[in-house]
Amino acid sequence: MIRMKAIYSTFLDFRNWFFMRFLWGMSEKNYYRTVELFAATEADTVWQLVYGIDKIHDPNFRAQVFTQIVEEDFHAETFYKISRARPEAIYRVPPQEKEFLYSDDDPVWKLLAYCYVGEEEAARQFESIARVTPVPELKKALDKIVEDEAGHVVKAYRLLKGLGATDGQIRWELIKIRFKRRIQTMQRSLKKLFEYLIDGMLSVIYFFFGPLLSLYARKKMEGR
């Protein structure tokens, strides 16, 4: 098990090194885009927790989740600030349609488990990126965020149990969430591929119909 983890960690390091040296090296915009996406993900976690906290009536547990919200808000802001440090390279993630991850009938601990799994995975990614990034301000931010995440797992487990989940339920839910997140990652990659195809098709349409339609468009615009 330990060896598997080490292999996975090396794989992550290699993948992140490759992305950063190759993709970020190709264009600075890619780097700012990635950091902006980190910010958007953290901001979405804040939103999910703000929505989910309504179901928590115990003041003590509520305070714990509130603290988590403040932390995530800080992380989102940290990434935003880095991504916008060079205004000419700004890439802005368009506002996302916000949908609550769980239905209103689901117990709130499921949402918290989802967020914590996401955080744990993100922290692992950040740790790996921090090791290989050539950008000092990003390394500093990532180190701070990874430091924040340390100890979260134990706290999270305690919180989930406090909110009524049993050990078995938590274990099963975590398996489901990890599986769900893999599927989501795959869907995102497929969507990107699909978008490239669509771009190509639309470009063909543009150049095919363009000469004729541009005459009509210019006439219509000139008439105004």
Add this chain to the structure above:
Amino acid sequence: MITLGVAFGYHDSSAAIVKDGQLLAASLEDRFTRQKHDDNFPTHAIKACLKQAGLTLADIDEIAFHEDPQLKFTRILCAGFEAFPHSRGEFVSAMKSWLGHKLWAVNKISKKLDIHPSHIQTLDHHLSHAANAFCGSRFNSAAIMVVDAVGDWACTATYRAQWTEGRLKIEKLHEVKFPHSLGLVYSAITEYLGFTPNDGECSTMALAAFGEPRFLADLEEIVALKEDGSYFVDQSYFNFTKFYQRGCSEKFIERFGPPLEKSQSYPFSCFDLEKNEKAPEHLKRFADMAASVQKLFERHIISTAQALQAQTGEINLCFAGGGALNCVANSYLLKETAFQDLYIPIDPGDGGSSIGAAYYLNTQRPVGKAADSSYLPYLGNEEDVSLDVSMIEHLSAGYLKRYSKESFGKLSYKGFSTETCESDEKLVELVARELAERKIVGWFQGRGEMGPRALGNRSILIRPDDQEVALRLSTRVKERAEFRPYALAMTGEESLEVLDGDYRHLSPYRRMQIASTVREEVRPQVSSCIHVDGTTRPQICLEDENPRFHALLNAYKKISGKACLLNTSFNAKGYPMVGTPLLALVMFVRSDMDLLVLDRTIIRKTYETA
């Protein structure tokens, strides 16, 4: 008959509910999603409106969508192909979003709300604006002016509205169509000045006060006024059809010089006037450009309004569209035209078009008393604060302040204390005392405001005569440029002392929608809210409109002698106004705010005593 109005797809998605000509609820989606100017389907705003109106989706008879997607699509196509073969990127990107979802807005509404498409109607975008402008005005008839960036095709449009046999009748009089757009010219120059278009126009307006309009003659040549009050924009100076490029063209840059470098910021200040004198010459050029485009805008809307008045003979003017957010230009509409009364809806921009769409559709059948109906700006959600108040004592201040905003450094508070007041009298007395002691107060009460202005329910308040506190507010709470002035809230009686006239009967003066000159002798007492040109954006608060906030103003008067407070929206930089008490708390713990008032509970930060 109950109508749900829906607006989404460009910016400021929103929802509104109108029942028999009465507006019951309205809200912006960004209050719930925390994404400023959110353009997505307003799921959460609809939910909040239904909850606030005590209705369910099954009670909705019809839905009005704020624009005609097919008509707008023809404009997008024309703009896309007009620049052929240099617009492939723009075309591909526009088609992906239009063919992907925007063109099928009716189907989307139908699917999301489980309502048959036959119950959904689309309206011309500027007609939605026009109806929004008239709704709530209490006028029996009025002339309407809509100045926007661009709607379906129209950019500026004029109408006449009147009640006929209990129905609302709106007749279109004239329109200026895309690409000739005064709003787009203003936005393009906003971008040239280094601000974000569709968001930073208020910064352009604020910057204008620091410059001289020395480019006005040049701009008037480019945006030529016609005899009928309309105008023609020389397109060679702008890139309006290449919508993913910079708004101002190379020709514009050749004539007026390069745009502001993104890394630069303006050194001008409303608080420290010495800074303005020391401002470098190359930055004054941008202030002069801001002053010029502002003056151009004012001249054009005055001219359009004068032509409209001559054409209709009406004495009442309703004004909507994003252009109506320009409070400096608005101040000339009554001074320079024969109109005697002016009404601007609480959200004149795209956010308010859901109100207009719902109102127009709903009033196409006789609706009894709708003609004299009005509404207050507090149309948003009301939140229970008790759960958030109860958790305060479980919070660890020492841990939380690690996450104060990085640019503020580590904040110095050591804990929180709460105090719940039994009566409004006690509450306002305590808060007024704290304000007098130079505290920055977050004020979260009742139903949220619809639109961009915080009018005493989602506000941050400070005393109006202390520029040091105002500067702390700008730099350590709002992260706001020093050249942007704050608004001044005052009671009706106090307005007679502070402003240069009695404006209590004019609604724009009650909603921060118009700039007004402050009497010379009063200026030192409200110095934090005065722009360098001696004006302020007043909120004249009447007791029947917001009793608790009115009481707070009066309580402050007992201590300071003036029923005035600096009032700014409860939001951090880049975020919309806070929609829930929890988000208000997040901002409270992360910024240098001293006090948060949630309903009748005061939450204080406690500090180490020296």
